[in-house]
Amino acid sequence: MFRKRRNFCGGRALRHGFPVFFPGGFPDGQHHHLGATAQAYRVVIPQALPSTTDATAMPNREHWLTHVAVMLRPIFSRNGLEIPLRVRLGVGALAPARRTLGACYTTCDRMGFRHVTISPFIDDPVMVAAVLAHELIHAALPADEGHGPRFRAAARALGFEGRATEVTIGPALRSELEQIVGRAGRYPHAALV
Incomplete structure (x- = not known):
């Protein structure tokens, strides 16, 4: 029962x-x-981190991703973007090809959440943070935007370089991501081989 x-x-x-x-x-x-x-x-992206959060002891990947997403908020805000609160973050298989590093499902589920999934084939924390930032741009824009002009403008403003469908980190963004990753602690994941 x-x-x-x-x-x-x-x-x-x-x-x-x-x-x-x-x-x-x-x-x-x-x-x-x-x-x-x-x-x-439990992996909804809060506005700010609780004062009791210990960044060196992230219990799982989803907590680490949430911690990084919260620290990305000021960077997004500086560039006129707002990360939605109702986003679920996770790590999971995306496609048989290892080229897909992340996905944002911009249509909301029944509970009103968008979903961001990071590939289990990457474990470099700076790259994971960059993929997360790329996917959160999708979450911050309307569902039908894709990699269109508004996405490209937002990605350039954040510090991405190259094609909109790729994650190429510019030097300024890399510096900020390295600081964020340093504060977030070890990424609790080992890449699948």
């Missing part, structure tokens, strides 16, 4: 609850249970 539990996001009742732990904890200090469909809610 399954008990329905109410979660903290929208008061929606979910089945198959399991504990989810947040770095800063919940306001009431309790552990909350979310269903499998809402599990990814």
